[in-house]
Amino acid sequence: MAVKEGLLAVLAEGARQGYQVKTEFEAMTGGVWSLNVGQVYTTLDRLERDGLVEVTVEGDNKKYAITAPGQQELAGWWDAAPIDQAPPRDELMLKVLSAIEHGPKLALRVITKQRTALTSMLHARRQETRDLDPGDLAARLVVDALVMRAEADLRWLDTCESRITAKKAR
Incomplete structure (x- = not known):
């Protein structure tokens, strides 16, 4: 997802x-995509400049609202195929x-170590899935x-292991 x-x-x-x-935004992304406050305000300023949001001032606070062109931009993004x-x-x-x-021996060793680490991480993620609040759809999808x-x-x-092994056997 693009920040804009x-x-x-x-x-x-x-x-x-x-x-x-x-x-x-952070809640919508299940808490895994955090944004710097400065990035948010810079992006909001660009969106205002481009006519995609409008700003109203209430006391000391600015409120941002999406405009019709902003809604069209968002709808177009939702409908567009992912960029290759x-x-x-x-x-x-x-x-x-x-x-x-550096050679097949090192490559196979790296693959084995990475497989072990990924398998452990996968087990932890699956446990995390069981522990999630069933109502937190965003976190579950993440x-x-x-x-x-x-x-x-x-x-x-x-695949890497089988291709390296096959090449080694030739």
Whole structure:
């Protein structure tokens, strides 16, 4: 989720003060995406400049509200396909790929250690899922995503191991 669109999503529920926007954004993301207060206000200022939010002043407080163009922007973002981005700069991938450059023995050792760490983390995440408040949908979905990513990483490590082993056997 882009921060800009995430802030618009919060404001789509009603006008908010800047700090409320920050707090609700973090709650919406299950507490795993924290924002710096300065980043929130800078983004809100850009959204105002672009006509996507409007500001009203009540005493010492500014309230931000989404505009019709802001609602259109948000709706367009929700409907758009994810952007095909460059491969992520992923630490696990870097560890394995750099180890391969130093030979299959090191690569297989790194894969084994990473698999052990991921399996342990996966077990902890699954336990976390059992301990979650059933009513906290955002937190539940975040943990689900983390579990599924760990499972995908484990499958990728299995693929790496089998390809390295097959290449070694040739």
